[in-house]
Amino acid sequence: MSEISSAKPPEDTNATGSEKPAKTKKGSAVFASRSRTSIGTLYSWPMGAWFSLFFVVPLLIILLYSFLKKGLYGGVEYKFTFDAYIKMCNLSYFKIFGRTLYISVLSTLITILLALPCGYAMARSRHQTVFLFMVIIPFWTNSLIRIFAWMSILGNEGFINQILHILGLTESYLKLLYNQQAVILVSVYMYLPYAILPIFTAIDKFDFSLLEAAQDLGAGKLTAIWRVLLPNIKSGIVTALIFTFIPIFGAYTVPLLVGGKDSYMIGNIIVDQVNKTRNWPLASAFAMIITVVSTAGVLWMMSSSKKEASLKTKADGDRQ
Numbered sequence: 001m002s003e004i005s006s007a008k009p010p011e012d013t014n015a016t017g018s019e020k021p022a023k024t025k026k027g028s029a030v031f032a033s034r035s036r037t038s039i040g041t042l043y044s045w046p047m048g049a050w051f052s053l054f055f056v057v058p059l060l061i062i063l064l065y066s067f068l069k070k071g072l073y074g075g076v077e078y079k080f081t082f083d084a085y086i087k088m089c090n091l092s093y094f095k096i097f098g099r100t101l102y103i104s105v106l107s108t109l110i111t112i113l114l115a116l117p118c119g120y121a122m123a124r125s126r127h128q129t130v131f132l133f134m135v136i137i138p139f140w141t142n143s144l145i146r147i148f149a150w151m152s153i154l155g156n157e158g159f160i161n162q163i164l165h166i167l168g169l170t171e172s173y174l175k176l177l178y179n180q181q182a183v184i185l186v187s188v189y190m191y192l193p194y195a196i197l198p199i200f201t202a203i204d205k206f207d208f209s210l211l212e213a214a215q216d217l218g219a220g221k222l223t224a225i226w227r228v229l230l231p232n233i234k235s236g237i238v239t240a241l242i243f244t245f246i247p248i249f250g251a252y253t254v255p256l257l258v259g260g261k262d263s264y265m266i267g268n269i270i271v272d273q274v275n276k277t278r279n280w281p282l283a284s285a286f287a288m289i290i291t292v293v294s295t296a297g298v299l300w301m302m303s304s305s306k307k308e309a310s311l312k313t314k315a316d317g318d319r320q
Contacts, residue, residue: 059291066284074278084281088289093269097289100265103180104249107187111195111244112237114188119199119236123206132200135193143190147257150186151177154258178260186258187248194247195240202236203229238304242297250290266290 066084068076087093122131138146153159154176161173176182206229214224230237252267259265266286273283 062284062287062291065280066288068281070279070281074280076280081281084279084285087282088285096264096266096269099180099262100249100267103183103187103255103263103265104245107184107191107248108241108245110184111188111192112199112240114192115195115199115240116237118192118196119203122196122200123203124208128204135196138193143253144257146190147186147254150182150189151258154182154185177258178263180259180263183255183259183263186254187251190254191244191247194243198236198239198243199233200236202233202239206232235305238301242301246294246297249293 065076067080067082069079069081069083071077118135122128122135125131151158155161156173156175156177158176160176161170164170164174210228210232211224214228215221219227250267252265252271255263255265255268256271266289270283270286270290273279273286
């Protein structure tokens, strides 16, 4: 009995001693999680305020202006109306929208077709840093200077016409400037780096042993690239499409400087409505079209990325 009674206190002491550290650990874990949550909330406030102040608020102002009445001497009158959206239904504006869509889509497709071999060559090269440096160099120069450089190249007295005239290939100067072809050419040049970089990043992460395995199974090089490489770099291609199409769709500098009457785009309408006609509601309505198209593109990119991630997760689960 004495041994049993003497053995009980240590058991009770151990039990109570083990309960206290457990409660202490549980309390410290709850405190740590709460502190992390509060710190995360504290960090997110400046970002949320910045995002709201410089993105959400201007967008809401443009949306509000699109439903207001045009002021007599510019600006807006705070009277709710659909006049701006009714004026947008004009046939001439539909033609400009179709022209903008045509130039944007064609320029984007050409840009992607040029960016794919460039990104592939950069990913397979040993001198990736040098090529990346060469792609980024144009960003160091002002966009207007680059556009004026193309004007000096394509103009009637430009470099190309001078060479053709000296070689005797043409008697008169070719009209290479102030048309849709010039707008497409300069747009491709301006936004080609935006397509090369995401495609290069996607190809650089690709496992090229899959191409070798496809060729061992009887696929040709082009078939292996089409059936194996392109589906695996889909995220990079989609990102390149968005980064190229959206700025071209809303551009106004390139069609203004190198385009003609057949190159008038939505961006030019917005600038003219603000500066010349001073019809702010109509300009805001056209700006909302660009915003809707851009938002649709971003949502498409996000959905495709989620689908690709889910497919990869499913494939990894099947392998395991």
